[in-house]
Amino acid sequence: MKTVSINIDDSVLVQQSQAGDTTAMERLILKYQHRIYNVILKMCGNADDAAELAQETFVKVIESIEKFKGRSSFYTWLFRIAVNLTLNHCQRSARTATQSLDAEEIDAEGETSQLLKDLLSDDRAVDPALLAQSHELCELAKQSLLELEEPQRAVVVLRDIEGMDYAQIADVLNIELGTVRSRLSRARSNLRETLETMLK
């Protein structure tokens, strides 16, 4: 038996949800739950917190769906809720996170060190598949993300992990397009410096 997946536009599901169709809302949650969870996890760095924040995000979406006017897309509205909740959570736990990072010195060793060295070299490109297979390198990347300030972390996560364009990031974070560009540039520069520090 062949399963047919019908891709219904978000706006239709939103309208149905606003009309009280719980199934439509469930479909929206199922559609975005992994992407929301992933963004939150990359921003906060803790799986339990990410699960709780994702849950809180969807609860807030359900409770506020009647107020959604459609000025922006449901997608950016949903991520705005998620990012704001996560940023607030990160600010509350910033002191604890900083203490944790200060206490834990992470250094690349062995294959990871060589892979990172190749990554940071400026003469050749690195195969992304190799990067994804290196669990340690991924952990270094996540850790370097957490060392960024929350605003810079947010733009990097939304762009490089979630794949939003600059306009969508500006909409989610409610900032100017130029701010997105400059903030993203500084964030990438800082990430590279952090990774270079880990290599030494």
Added chain:
Amino acid sequence: MKPNPNLDELLGSFMDGELSPRQRTEVQRMAAHDPQVARRLQQLQNCRSLFCSLPAAKAPSDLLEQVKASLERNSLLQEQPLIGHRSVGAWHLAFRQFVSAAAVIALLGVLGVVVYQILAPVPHGVGPIASDGLLSLPRPDPGITPPATMVADAGFTGRLELRTARLTQVDTRVAREIENSGLSGRLEPDLVANKRVYRITGSREGVNRLVASLSGVWQYIDNAALQVDRPGNSGVPVIVESITPEQAAGIVAQQSTNASIEAAAGYAVMNRMAKNMPGGEIRPLVPYDPSTLLASGSIPKPIETGPDTSTPIPPARPEGKAQVSLTIVLQSTN
């Protein structure tokens, strides 16, 4: 290569596909002609590849169920305070209603007492009653059984002292009136120097007629006082100074000793007040014609003009054979 923020922004936008076609062409031309730009672009692309290649985490499988459970908890948490709020509000409302009801009841009670005090019928014999010149006297309440002492002391014992400069004339007139009153045989003259004493015992009506008949001699009396003894000589007798014949007749005419004592007490107070007032007397509201009243041979009764006239006054309790004792003392002032 030293990082150049402006160049990094441009190269980053190039990587992200956020440049216009013309800008893209320009960046490609720069990278092709400048090895440092090409190297920097490679650094940025490698770094970006690292984060883009991070494995996407999957949400917990029960996230949807958790969301539903959270919604239920929220609704319960929102309902609980509401319920508590309502119960507190309801209790507060009930308390306020109770207090309001109690206040209304209390107010009605107070108003009821006030209205009752205003509208309640004045009992017989209580309170001032306008009369035809004589102080109105309390009448026995028909609803109250007189105390036993009143029944036993239905008679009257008193002493009327008349001081005059014309003792002989007054004595002659008093003696004649006593004889005419039909109380002869009970006349007990006690002749003393400058003093005459008549001890009279008889029915209340007879003594009453005698006292009324003495009004003619009052013009020769300098000072008159009536002493009314209490039943069984219990307590201090009541003395009415400057008593008039009408007052004396009114006191004797009372149906009981207690009523006579109360009447005497009233006259005593009134006469003391009159003595201290300009002119030395309290004039009656209605002109009083003693000749008419006394000539009729009956003592005038107060006419009640109070609000309650509906309650019939029972007829006076028959005196039976109660005896009245009055001692008349004539004293010369010379």
